[in-house]
Amino acid sequence: MNYFVGIDVGASTTKTVIINEKKEIFGYSVINSGADFETAAEEAFKKSRESAKRKASNKYSVLATGYGRRNVSFANQTKTEISCHAKGSFFYFPHAHTLIDIGGQDSKIIKVNDSGKRIGFKMNRKCAAGTGAFLEEIANRLRVKIGKLNELAEKAERNIQIGSYCTVFTATELLTKIREGVEVKELIKGIFGSVVKRALEMDPLEGNIVMTGGVVAYNPFLVKMFEEKLDKEIFVPPLPQLTGAIGAALYALEAQGGQNA
């Protein structure tokens, strides 16, 4: 049997998904990318095979995406994460929509039409404000484990506004808030609010909205804040962090002449 593998070597994590010709997901993995993208891709691929209980001797068609896509020497082809996210998102939500993907190093707004064609995209500027890296830096400054951000933000009873664009200046702004006696959970909610604002600055966010990415996967409260701000339901796929890898696997299937993914 042939398998189709999408490997998304992102700035923070490497995600791998294995699907078959029927587009069923057999296995997946998420590991830290570290500094050696080739090794990370190999490791993630191995882990996803283990999770799928499939041997290395099977036939795999591999498509790599993400910042490290060109470092995956065993990939049959590459595509940008922008195309792969659109593909993965449309797989779950096959209608026109705007996708907000908040990754480790960048935020993307991608528009797909009713037939799944990508009709536009925007990425954050060089600055990493509003991305996973931004949240990690702030968590670090506040001495809060990254995994605790969602829980803390949820508990906040009041909203505070964080106005700075820049990660470094945000940290300075937080110092002022701390001196004013603002609680950590409120600061975290303020930071989430800042992520929402950065996305709203990128696009009017009209129509159906889908959210994906690692930040969304681990911080569902952020989605809730987006819903409140936009006053509409936001769709999130079952494995939001793996959207790009799923899209990559679907492209690998398509390249092999499989189902028109």
Place this chain on the structure above:
Amino acid sequence: MSEEKKVAIKKIQATGMMRKIMADYFYELDKASKEGSPKIAWCTSVGPAELLLSLGFLVHYPENHGAMLGATRTANDYIPVANAIGYSPDICSYLTSDVGAFIKKETPLSRAYEGIEGVPKPDVLVYNTNQCRDVQDWFSWYSRELNVPALGISTYRNIGKIENYNLESIVQQMKNMIPSLEEISGQKFDIDKLRHFLSLSYDCTQLWKKILETNTAKPAPMSFFDGTIHMGPAVVLRGSPQAVEYYKVLLKELEERIANKEGAVEGEKFRLYWEGMPIWGKLRDLAEFFIGFKTAVIASTYCNSWIFESFDPEDPFMSMARAYTEIFIVRDENFKEKYIEKMVREYKLDGLLFHDAKTCPANSNNRYGMPERLEKKLNIPALTINGDLNDMRCYSEEQAKTNIEAFIEQLETR
């Protein structure tokens, strides 16, 4: 989609001739600088160069020097030097890199041309604010530093229809300069000499225009990246017979390419517009990157900005005023949009690239919603690349390339 491959840029044979005339130009300036004669004027890129030439000045263009600092990837050695004396990293990086290099007494000219030790010493500095306000501040710095007079033209900016009063003001400002320029150069103004240089500039312009228009052919014979190099003579040697002769040779070569269906990009699949400044430090890198995706960047506002069709030796002052005012950078959004629309039609373009140059707001036309408006109007996609003309701290290689690649992937699905 196809993978990024390392590819060679097709060599333009006329390049050798261009190098020779550019070298002659810089050596002539250097000689004059060392000997004190003829007098040297520094001039902004679309300043009244023809007037200066007619008064016997040799003309040095600091913006060209700025581009050299960018292209040689030395600008970032000098920008911080200007930042340190109070010139913000947010203002023109031509200005900051050029001033920084001057303070450090370094120039790419001395690396390129043996025996040249510095930029030519100016006897007068002449600017036209049709480019931006920064050129005035730039020349004012040199004026204070070198105790050399700075004379200027203030141009109306962001204009749609050009009115007579726009031009009359510029005519008057140019005429007002003449007594000072005569005094500095030691030569009397002679309108026939002005007509002579205007005529040469006009011929240069007509040829440069024809060269750029060869890219309406499919495949396009010359890339935008080639164009930014080959416009050198149009920038610094306009008003000279050498530039005219050079462009005849280049035009012939490009016409031969068209006849042989030889494109700058082998297997040209997509044709794009480049709006805004070049990213000088990444010219070759980006040229190769696009070739790898069989995508030809073939039309631009930037290269077209040295077409001065209004020059008319019969009516020198008014036609100069018109030519210096009708350029893209001086015009309002409505004019700019229509201009790009026309280019898209004539060059049969598939998409628009906007370069948002951090330190060059006057030449970054994505900032008032133009890409979004043109996407809707023309039904072709637009992409904004964040970067800068010279300051590579403002450019994220990975992010820019991922954006471009994703943009080409999008074109492939259309």
